[in-house]
Amino acid sequence: MKGLSVKVRITVGITLMMLLLSGAVLVCLMSISRSVTVQTAMTQLSQAVQSNLAYVDVDDGALALDDGFQFYHSGVYTLVYSSTETLLAGQVPVSFTASEPFSNGETRIVDVDGDEYIVLDLWVASGWDDGVWLRGIMELPEQVQTSRNILIMTMIALPLFVFLAALGSYIIIRRAFRPLDNITATVSAINDTSDLTGRIPTPPNRDEFARLTDTFNGMFERLEDAFESEKQFIADASHELRTPVSIIKGACEYAEKYDDTPEERQESISMIHRQADKMSRLISQLLSMTRLEHGTERLSFERCDLGELVEEVCAEADCGGAKLHVEAEPELTASVDTALLGRLLRNLVENALRYGRPDGDVWVSVSRGQNGEKLLSVRDNGIGIAPEQQEQVWKRFYQVDPSRSDSSGSGLGLAMVRQIAQTLGGYMTLESVPDKGSTFTLHLPEKADENKK
């Protein structure tokens, strides 16, 4: 059974069940019908013999049968035997060849070469030690024989019945399973061609197969999205890496051909250095994001004072001419991976300084929000972001205006910030007005740190 298809297995199961049930019903019907018929025949036999009893007279050893005595009536033969079991009167049915011993008052079935008879003996006493036997014999009615024949015929017709039952079941099951074949065919086609745009046609009935189809189609939708964004990511990453490599190659060739003085060579080396730094930063950002996305980044959660962490990050920041203000609610702690949270804050502060005014202000604050949320905000009064671009800036490699970002920008910073926020169990929000400034806020829900432990 193991190697067989589900359809064949169900067919075999149903056929066996049908066989068992119909067999059981048939046997039940047969035995009830037989016992009713036998019971009726026995009553009939007993009545016939009993009614003849009144017409038997044995006087001084001489048998006298009155006129009412019926030797044959309604299929019942009545015979009279002497006490020594010699037939005195009546005719034994021709086919009743058995020499059945006498037994007073016992109605029984006697099998004579496959034919069944009912026999009843009654002792008619005369004086102390004499008398005659009255024997009733009746062939079992046709009906019982017919039942037997039906049983035999059913046994013979059983193979055909089994075949038809199996065939019928198989056709019905195959039709019911057709949507599954469609699902299998479409999934195989998608698997073979790797074309994730294919969808399984939804079956007309809203049954289990329709729900399975919806689930598969939903899965293909998500796979297609993930595949597309992965393709885009690889294309963008290659593009971003190709640019510094081309610059480095160009600088090397130029230096070989035209750089004569040590100053000229130093200038080329500095340019190569800058581009190599950019590549190295990009590669570590890509690696870090991939680890975060796949959950393979090693994390160590510990309770930390958010104000202190903010102070540390701001102290390291290169502010240029801008002013950095820290507003931290005291003793506000959370269980976080400090390295990750530090990376998130550094990214936001660097962006605020980069896209803020050269002599502008940047405010970094730590506070408690609604429902006990812990909020970390970085606000600047710089160029701001247009409303239609506020959702885009979170995408990998997206830069609003690459010419405004210095050479260190790659468009990966905010994508990583959002990924870190999710890893810490929180989320990011952005409020921004062009030419007024932007506020990036990390929301750490009250329970997020405990969930992450």
Ligand code: ADP
């Ligand atoms: P980049 O490496 O270009 O800074 P990010 O992912 O950090 O990449 O930012 C994506 C884009 O969002 C930037 O190119 C910039 O245009 C915009 N942006 C980020 N932070 C700010 C900010 N504080 N003010 C204005 N624009 C910003």
